Amino acid sequence: MSTKHHRSRQQGPLVPLHQPLLSASPPNHDGRWMRRPTTSPGPEARGVRQMAAGRPSRQLLSLSSQQIQNLRQKDKWVPLPEDDDEDAAAASAALAAAPDSLPASLEALHGESLSSLATGDDFTALTIAPGMFQDLDASRARQQRGRITLYCPGDSFDRKKLDEVLRASFPASAIKSYPDVFYVEYFAASDDAPGGDLFFFDYGVVACWGLDSAQEAAVMRTIAHQAANQPVDSEELEVDQFEFNYSSLEKPHIQNDTVTLHKKAAKDHQVKLAISYALAQSTxxxxxxxxxxxxxxxxxxxxxxxxxxxxxxxxxxxxxxxxxxxxxxxxxxxxxxxxxxxxxxxxxxxxxxxxxxxxxxxxxxxxxxxxxxxxxxxxxxxxxxxxxxxxxxxxxxxxxxxxxxxxxxxxxxxxxxxxxxxxxxxxx
Known part of the structure; x- marks a missing residue:
């Protein structure tokens, strides 16, 4: 294509192309897609392509379950849907207006104190003690990143029995029922332990968001195994692990088994439910x-x-x-x-x-x-x-x-x- 025609073409929004045509890496800082040098595919990759073309290879059919999962390209960058631009614009407008309205309200409520601070009479009152916000920062860091662990303890769950066990273990306000899944808001027993979210799918899969290994083991022991139909052996127990990350700087995406979401999605359990459906089906x-x-x-x-x-x-x-x-x-x-x-x-x-x-x-x-x-x-x-x-x-x-x-x-x-x-x- 000539330069003249290239400049006269109307520039539209960035449209992600199909994965085989583009690199697995995300766009760089200026929005351009980077292309990765191609390499010759191995026999396993060729088997996947033959499978897509309707010609299953013998090498692929002889692979184990773990080898088939490893064939999945984990480093590919898959963009996730973003929130509406109107919500982001409204949030930005609210933040921009906050500094102007805040001093006026404070002056009306605390005129004398605000005046004394402005003149510098008692400026030492604003001194921040060392380590004052360390616990708060640690709590925020713990909430920004976490693990997603999925277990498959049985072929299915007895929904009635699962409901009884959940109501005996958690307050009723923390439990929400959907057609084929129970959602539980998990509250930590102490401030040091993280809180999280639990999803119990009828077809025998448990998704744990933000829990540590001890909490997950307790959930599996006290709830999942009690309500499971045809429990699987410990050797057959299927466990998948992912990670989540909340960020206001990165675009929502999934790469290297890490789900990156906007911070606004941290309190919306339905966003986690939509993701957990796919993860549970994979497990x-x-x-x-x-x-x-x-x-x-x-x-x-x-x-x-x-x-x-x-x-x-x-x-x-x-x-x-x-x-x-x-x-x-x-x-x-x-x-x-x-x-x-x-x-x-x-x-x-x-x-x-x-x-x-x-x-x-x-x-x-x-x-x-x-x-x-x-x-x-x-x-x-x-x-x-x-x-x-x-x-x-x-x-x-x-x-x-x-x-x-x-x-x-x-x-x-x-x-x-x-x-x-x-x-x-x-x-x-």
């Missing part, structure tokens, strides 16, 4: 990925045995059980679970909340991971169907040989009868 999907990986390990020796000896040391009943397990997991992901559904909360919530939820889903690559999971289901199903057909063919071949033997016996008996009629057999 639930990780549990299914782990279970499918275990099934892959359990059945990977079957094709090798068939290729080496031409036989499979499994009964038709065992193969039928494996096929049933694959179907149960596939149905849990695609039919019965809320992993793929847009939560009902967003039907009545503002569009900005759903946009926030969709951006987090984009960062977590939920659609791509579900495609990989379904591809692994397809491979497992195809392999087990092949083994079942092999068993059926082997059984059919045995029946055919039995029929052949019976026919041969019948022919011999008939031949002996014919020979007996002619007196060639049985005359002695």
């Amino acid at each position: 639930k999907l990780s549990l299914h990925e782990r279970r499918v990986s275990a099934m892959v390990v359990e059945t990977k020796h079957l094709p090798e045995s068939l290729a080496a000896s031409g036989k499979v040391a499994l009964s038709p009943e065992t193969i039928a059980k494996l096929i049933g397990k694959v179907f149960i997991q596939k149905a849990a992901v695609n039919l019965l679970s809320s992993v793929l559904d847009t939560p009902e909360f967003f039907w009545r919530a503002p569009d900005s909340f759903q946009a926030l939820y969709e951006r987090i889903c984009e960062y977590l690559e939920l659609e791509q991971r579900v495609e990989v999971l379904n591809a692994r289901f397809a491979v497992l199903q195809e392999m087990l169907d092949m083994l079942r057909d092999h068993q059926n063919n082997h059984h059919s071949a045995r029946l055919e040989w039995i029929v052949i033997y019976l026919i041969m016996v019948e022919v011999v008996v008939g031949l002996l009868e014919v020979l007996g009629l002619f007196g060639l057999v049985g005359n002695e």
